Amino acid sequence: MKISRQKGIRMRVTAHGELVVHANPFCTKEAIDKYVQDHVNEFNYQPSVRIFGRSFRIKKVKSQTSHVSYSENELLIQYKDKAEIETLYNRFLKKISKDVFSDVVDMVYFRFSDYEFEKPKIIIRNMKSSWGVCHPDKNSITLNSQLVHYPIDFIEYVICHEMIHLLEPNHSEAFYRILKEVMPDYKRRLDLIETNEEKQYLV
Secondary structure, rough: OOOOOOOOOOEEEEEOOOOOEEEEOOOOOOHHHHHHHHHHHHHHOHHHHHHOOOOOOEEEEEEEEEEEEOOOOOOEEEOHHHHHHHHHHHHHHHHHHHHHHHHHHHHHHHHHOOOOOOOOOEEEEEEOOEEEEEHHHHOOEEEEEHHHHHHHHHHHHHHHHHHHHOOOOOOOOHHHHHHHHHOOOOHHHOOOOOHHHHHHOOO
16 A cells, blocks of 8 residues: 545556555555455456566465465465465565576576586575675675566576676776677566566666
8 A cells, every 4th residue: 555645535546456555644554455456356356476587466265284285377375364375475475586596697697608606695685775795805795585576587686796796896998898799689588577667677
C-alpha cells in the first residue's frame, strides 16, 4: 500500500502483476480492506510474482505438508497454517537465489579466463541502492536479493560488472575495455532493466 495525498482510495495493477493500493493517510485500515474486497474483481487480479524475468501465478493450498514448488506458469505454496505462508515463500526465494546465482557466477567467471584472480565469494542480501557491490579487499561480491525477479541475462551483467571491479575499481576506460571484451552484448543486457530509476542502481 502507498500513502497518497489524493482523496479516497484507488487501486492499480503494475506491469509486474502487483496490486498497488493508494490511500489517503486518513483512511482507516478497515476502510481500505473493504475497498479492496469490493473492487478487486474489477481488475481480474491474480497474485503473481516474477522469477528470473518470468511471471508465475501464485496459488496457495492448505495441505498436510509445507512446501513450495513451481511449474510452467504457476508457483504453488502448500501450507499447514496461513501464518507460515510468507516464511515459506521467502525461504523458497532465498534458496533458488543462492543456487542460481552460484551457477551464474561460475558461467561469468569463465569469461575471465585471460585474467588472473580467484573466483569471488558471493553474498546475497537485500539492498536499497545497488544491484551489486564489490569488495576487492575481501575478494567478495554482494548481490541484491531482488535480482531473483530479473532475467538471467541481466544478472550475468551485474555479476560481470562487479567482477571487473576486482580488476578496475573505477568506471575508467580500462573498465569498459574489459567489459566490451568479456561481454560484447552488455548494452542489450542493460536494456532489460525497465526504468531509469533501476538503472541508477548500477554503480
